[in-house]
Amino acid sequence: SLQADIVLTSPQARNLPSLSTFSRRRLYQAMDIPGVKSAEPMYFNNTIWKNPQTHRETGVLVIGFNPDKPAFDLPDVNQQLQALKMPDTVLFDRGARGDYQKAIAQIDQGKILTTEIERRTITISGLFQVGASFGFDGNLITSDQNFLRLFSGRQSSSVSLGLILLKPGYEPKKVAAMLKAYLRDDVRVLTHAEFIEFENNFWRTNSPIGFIFSLGVSMGFVVGVIIVYQVLSNDVNAHVREYATFKAMGYRNYYLLGVVLEESLILAALGFFPGLGVSLVLYQLTRSATNLPMYMTAIRALQVLVLTIIMCTISGAIATRKLQATDPADMF
16 A cells, blocks of 8 residues: 555565664665655554553554655545644554454544553544554554654654655666665665565565465365375275276276376365355454455465365376276286
8 A cells, every 4th residue: 555666675674563774865865866756754663552442552553654745545544644743643543453443433433532652642533444464453654753752762864664656657667776776785675566575475484474374285285185085096996897997998097097187176176166165254254353354366266276176186196006007807
């Protein structure tokens, strides 16, 4: 949802919850590059706040930016930019994980809620929708000035992200290449798409969550191969005389392999569609329980279908090994 063609981060940044800072001077220098329309700072900080409903402390991500320069493609935020200019005023993420139902209902009714961050009273004037993540339970959006008031130890010259908009007609990849060559090595230059992939790649490869998911997929694949092999092996044993008859009639092993592989593909289809239905239900339950924006996309479903076909094909190839060694003379 960031309104940016190019994003600048610190080279030490690992992901959104762990964004190191870099000098705001780099944004001014970026304006020297042809095609750059604007370069605006954005501030991020993980902190503890008191739940306005339960008054329990929980973790949130506070995001600050200049309300005169819209930074998000979120109508709920852009319609409330003037409110963010008020001192100690924030917008709250209605998709946050936790007990916020009553507080959200009160804000929807036009009531103003107050709570506390960093021993400072803040006002929640409105809502927006983003959702929780693996890194934090929810988000707060405020102005850059309010952000610096909340975190007095943070200097305005130390920014978390740089949002660069380009003039019409300029290619982001080409301008990003010029920025990399012009700016110093203390910033990382990413196009918007590269920044999204940078964040996704961290959770896939560098986090415990990513390892657990990858291990689960691998174990599911191996277990699936074993189970399908057992089904096909039992079927081959039950019809070994029929297969032997085919061999005696002159059919080659390739034909027998094709028969078993056809059966394995039928098993793949019969298993995939019920599994897809169960997965859709589990995705819904996961979203309801964790407020994580997890969805079964068409690409993900296609990837699982391809893996299912490969899994059943491997099982079928293993199951036909016994047929290759079968001698029709021994069967009759």
